[in-house]
Amino acid sequence: MTLRSHVNGNASVCNGARLMQMRCGGIYTKMRRTAKPKAAPAKKAKGKLYAMPEKLKEGTVLTDLAKGQWRIGPSIGIGGFGEIYAACRNGEKNYDAVVKCEPHANGPLFVEMHFYLRNAKQDDIKNFKQQHGLKSLGMPYILANGSADINGQKHRFIVMPRYGSDISKFYAQNGKRLPEATVYRLAIQMLDVYEFMHGTGYVHADLKAANILLGLGKGGGSQAYLVDFGLASHYVTGDFKPDPKKMHNGTIEYTSRDAHLGVATRRADLEILGYNIIEWLGVELPWIREKLLTVPLKVQKAKEAFMADVNAALKPLFPKGVPAPISDYMKYVSKLAHNEAPNYDKCRMFFLNALKQMKVVNSGDLDFKLTSQSSSINNNSPPAKKAETAAALGQRGKVKKEESLLINSSSEDEIISSDEEKDAKYTPRRKLAAAKASPASKSKPTRTTPTRKAAHKPVSASPKKREAPQASSPLRSSPLKRAKVESNATPKAQGANAKINFSPAISLRSRPGKTVINDDLTPQPRSNKTYEFNFELDVSMDANVIVNVKRKRKAQAGNTTPAGSNKTPSSHSATTPKGSSPATRINLRKVNGDEGTSSPALSSTRSPRTPAVTLRKYRR
Numbered sequence: 246m247t248l249r250s251h252v253n254g255n256a257s258v259c260n261g262a263r264l265m266q267m268r269c270g271g272i273y274t275k276m277r278r279t280a281k282p283k284a285a286p287a288k289k290a291k292g293k294l295y296a297m298p299e300k301l302k303e304g305t306v307l308t309d310l311a312k313g314q315w316r317i318g319p320s321i322g323i324g325g326f327g328e329i330y331a332a333c334r335n336g337e338k339n340y341d342a343v344v345k346c347e348p349h350a351n352g353p354l355f356v357e358m359h360f361y362l363r364n365a366k367q368d369d370i371k372n373f374k375q376q377h378g379l380k381s382l383g384m385p386y387i388l389a390n391g392s393a394d395i396n397g398q399k400h401r402f403i404v405m406p407r408y409g410s411d412i413s414k415f416y417a418q419n420g421k422r423l424p425e426a427t428v429y430r431l432a433i434q435m436l437d438v439y440e441f442m443h444g445t446g447y448v449h450a451d452l453k454a455a456n457i458l459l460g461l462g463k464g465g466g467s468q469a470y471l472v473d474f475g476l477a478s479h480y481v482t483g484d485f486k487p488d489p490k491k492m493h494n495g496t497i498e499y500t501s502r503d504a505h506l507g508v509a510t511r512r513a514d515l516e517i518l519g520y521n522i523i524e525w526l527g528v529e530l531p532w533i534r535e536k537l538l539t540v541p542l543k544v545q546k547a548k549e550a551f552m553a554d555v556n557a558a559l560k561p562l563f564p565k566g567v568p569a570p571i572s573d574y575m576k577y578v579s580k581l582a583h584n585e586a587p588n589y590d591k592c593r594m595f596f597l598n599a600l601k602q603m604k605v606v607n608s609g610d611l612d613f614k615l616t617s618q619s620s621s622i623n624n625n626s627p628p629a630k631k632a633e634t635a636a637a638l639g640q641r642g643k644v645k646k647e648e649s650l651l652i653n654s655s656s657e658d659e660i661i662s663s664d665e666e667k668d669a670k671y672t673p674r675r676k677l678a679a680a681k682a683s684p685a686s687k688s689k690p691t692r693t694t695p696t697r698k699a700a701h702k703p704v705s706a707s708p709k710k711r712e713a714p715q716a717s718s719p720l721r722s723s724p725l726k727r728a729k730v731e732s733n734a735t736p737k738a739q740g741a742n743a744k745i746n747f748s749p750a751i752s753l754r755s756r757p758g759k760t761v762i763n764d765d766l767t768p769q770p771r772s773n774k775t776y777e778f779n780f781e782l783d784v785s786m787d788a789n790v791i792v793n794v795k796r797k798r799k800a801q802a803g804n805t806t807p808a809g810s811n812k813t814p815s816s817h818s819a820t821t822p823k824g825s826s827p828a829t830r831i832n833l834r835k836v837n838g839d840e841g842t843s844s845p846a847l848s849s850t851r852s853p854r855t856p857a858v859t860l861r862k863y864r865r
């Protein structure tokens with residue numbers, strides 16, 4: 246079906262595969278419709294919290310807040326909840342900008358926009374480069390922003406410079422590895438971006454090959470840009486307080502230990518970079534090799550074990566010897582305190598020294614061609630699988646873009662906290678789907694290959710350091726009630742020990758390779774329909790369900806039953822044991838059935854009402 250939309254008076258047409266939102270088992274997710282031409286209405290359906298943006302037709306003109314006009318070109322990428330278009334100033338021919346457009350209610354673009362507006366002004370970037378003796382910096386910036394009414398739906402858009410291919414394409418083309426020297430150069434460039442960003446009080450939290458784009462145009466190939474600031478948040482400078490609402494945010498393969506606990510820290514960014522560079526060297530990360538990605542808690546544990554003894558963890562990954570910069574860097578990161586400012590110069594030196602030894606200059610185009618020398622690094626070669634041809638990749642990327650992100654209602658479904666506010670303006674992006682496949686078999690779709698333009702040559706790190714300000718007014722700091730899960734351990738120890746673990750049977754779902762955001766920026770409104778079910782029954786979950794999670798204070802011995810509850814055998818079996826830590830209580834209610842009916846007379850034909858199911862909190 247073809248849908249007509251109107252943007253600033255210009256008729257536009259959208260058709261074909263669109264993303265639509267599905268809600269299932271209390272989880273909001275999206276499903277991409279592929280072949281069926283009979284599309285659902287572009288407007289979000291009643292009860293759906295997310296909507297993908299309306300398709301912008303080529304030639305559409307958007308007017309930004311400063312009255313600048315931007316002509317939309319072809320679509321060049323689809324992110325989790327938005328679409329990226331090439332764009333140019335109206336009247337010009339050079340599509341050297343991109344427009345990222347999302348429904349107004351989507352939180353991440355709001356976060357990204359404000360991050361750019363506040364912290365990544367072109368002057369700030371210029372000053373940073375001057376202060377640090379850098380010819381270029383892989384920090385994007387915003388050119389314009391605005392709102393547009395598209396097909397009756399309010400959208401937000403930002404305009405940014407256009408970059409080239411993302412490096413996941415080269416990684417996949419090379420059979421899942423990058424040349425060693427290029428890995429080190431990328432690490433240095435990303436540390437530069439981190440230093441700039443951390444200097445503004447924010448962390449990125451989602452570095453991965455798919456979010457690193459080469460510059461566009463002549464010389465652009467020497468600088469990599471870190472994009473997608475939808476997860477940017479203020480880092481903590483005080484106590485380490487795990488936040489259940491943000492646990493496991495990021496891309497599961499690379500999520501840091503702190504992010505698994507919902508805490509934004511600078512060391513977490515460095516750790517994420519560490520996992521990436523190890524992988525770029527052709528090594529399969531242990532939690533990927535062991536196929537743990539669908540269970541975030543297992544990934545979290547594996548990473549904790551990994552970082553607890555970096556030497557021992559790296560050895561088997563590099564049987565011919567662990568590259569010095571990798572072990573030095575990972576050891577350094579493992580020793581950082583959660584609120585400690587990293588020594589970026591020191592980190593860059595690990596990689597610069599390695600480049601020196603390899604006699605590779607840290608300038609000129611980044612080389613993604615794998616030679617026998619650059620691929621001879623001592624690793625396990627998990628990607629012993631054949632390198633994929635560019636053509637095959639292009640095909641695969643295409644297929645992936647259209648694949649269904651279908652969720653099933655298994656016991657791994659995410660639990661949505663009932664503590665969430667109802668009056669929030671922005672909707673968090675919960676990209677949760679039943680992506681069971683190993684990420685090893687996945688890669689990002691191939692992007693449009695750029696033509697080259699401006700010349701930049703990066704130079705090594707400079708001596709000047711920029712003081713990171715105190716995190717005072719977090720853009721995404723939660724105004725919401727948070728679970729108190731602090732431990733008494735020291736901040737550093739807390740990073741490793743403080744945890745809330747749900748039952749493995751109710752683990753948070755992850756999406757290998759994809760960013761997952763469980764944030765509280767835009768709490769989910771409650772559904773009108775809730776269902777009650779007995780935990781021990783085989784329940785079909787193909788219905789809208791709200792699962793309210795509440796933690797209780799430590800129950801007194803012999804008084805673990807919620808007052809007035811009709812306990813079922815299942816809830817008895819899950820009662821908090823004497824002396825255990827506060828329990829997690831989950832209420833499951835059904836509204837459009839026999840809500841409030843707990844008559845024993847009905848029990849022969851219906852499930853008994855289960856007012857509360859108490860789960861035990863895991864302790865180490």
Ligand SMILES: Nc1ncnc2c1ncn2[C@@H]1O[C@H](COP(=O)(O)OP(=O)(O)OP(=O)(O)O)[C@@H](O)[C@H]1O
Nearest residue numbers: 322323324325326327329343406407408473692760
């Ligand atoms: N400035 C840019 N220039 C060229 N391509 C871009 C640019 N920004 C993004 N892209 C392309 O669009 C894709 C999606 O962009 P981005 O990651 O910012 O979107 P997202 O909705 O936040 O995605 P995600 O699902 O990774 O969170 C990128 O992988 C990249 O290929």
